Amino acid sequence: MTASSENCVESKTSLAGLAPLEAVLFDIDGTLCDSDPLHYYAFREMLQEIGFNGGTPITEEFFIETVAGKHNDDIALALFPGDLQRGLKFVDDKEAMFRRLASEQLKPLNGLDKVRKWIEDRGLKRAAVTNAPRPNAELMIKILGLSDFFDAVIIGGECEHAKPYPDPYLKALEVLKASKDHTFVFEDSVSGIKAGVAAGMPVLGITTRNPEHLLREAKPAFLIKDYDDPKLWAALEELDKVGGPRN
Incomplete structure (x- = not known):
């Protein structure tokens, strides 16, 4: 790799403009843990049980396009466009199945403990910001041993608009009393990334x-x-060199 191409890579992966860093925000599903396979399994099994799509199991592509990262109200509408109440009941039942699966199978994403320590050592503010229902969010955080780590847990469904709107991330900044100019976000879904970007981070x-x-x-x-x-x-490391966390 040439020096110019190295500089190009560095500029694309720089967080230096955030110095001094104030806060870090995390999505939960797929970000703190690889939970999507559990969601996919629950949706696939339960939809097949009721004969959705003629009884043909949904594909992973369908799951990514229709479900991943989206709020349950939107998922209910997408799956049952003519019967929202049925859709909402279905996703509630699916979440109960997910919680049973998560209690037995949920694992943290690789390196999570390392980044947690980095944040704690610098005294940064932190919040979890998710479209998951609160019972799911709190269960996952507990299983991952992060109940004492987060200063706040922001639920998309408790905001005026869930992700991909910026409202949940803006609420997190407000609750933490942090500036968008000194905060960054970890996300794994299209809707989540759009929400964080729309919130200015x-x-x-x-x-x-x-x-x-x-x-x-x-x-x-x-x-x-x-x-x-x-x-x-x-x-x-570059961010550390440029300036430490804000006091």
Whole structure:
């Protein structure tokens, strides 16, 4: 790699403009943990049970396009466009199945403990910002051992608009009393990245399950594989050099 191309890569993965850093915001599903396979399994099994799509199991592509990262009200409308009440009852039942699966199978994303320590060592503010229902969000945070880590848990359904609107991220900034100019976001879905970008913050897209080309279209600052990705740590080290956290 030439020096000029190295500089180009560095400029694309820089967070230095956020110094001094104040806060870090996290989505939950697919961002703190690889939960999408559990959601996909629950949707696939339950939709097949009721004969959705003629009894043919939904595909992973259908799940990504119709379900991943979206709010349950929108999912209910997409699956049952002529019967919203049935759709809402279905997604509630599906969430109960997801919680049973999560209690047994949920695991943190690679490197999560490392990035958690980095944030704690610098005394940064932090919030979880999710379209998941509160019972799901609180369960996942508890299973991952993060109940004492987050200063706030912001639920999209408790805001005027859920993601992809910026409202949940703007509410997180308000609750934390943090500036968008000194905060960045970890996200894994198109709707989540769009929400963070619309709220005026750089978003680090995590390629847990969603296709990279779709994530890029949502305009993340850059993409990482997980919290062990060298691109992330190069950006955080540069941020440390430029200026520490705000007091």
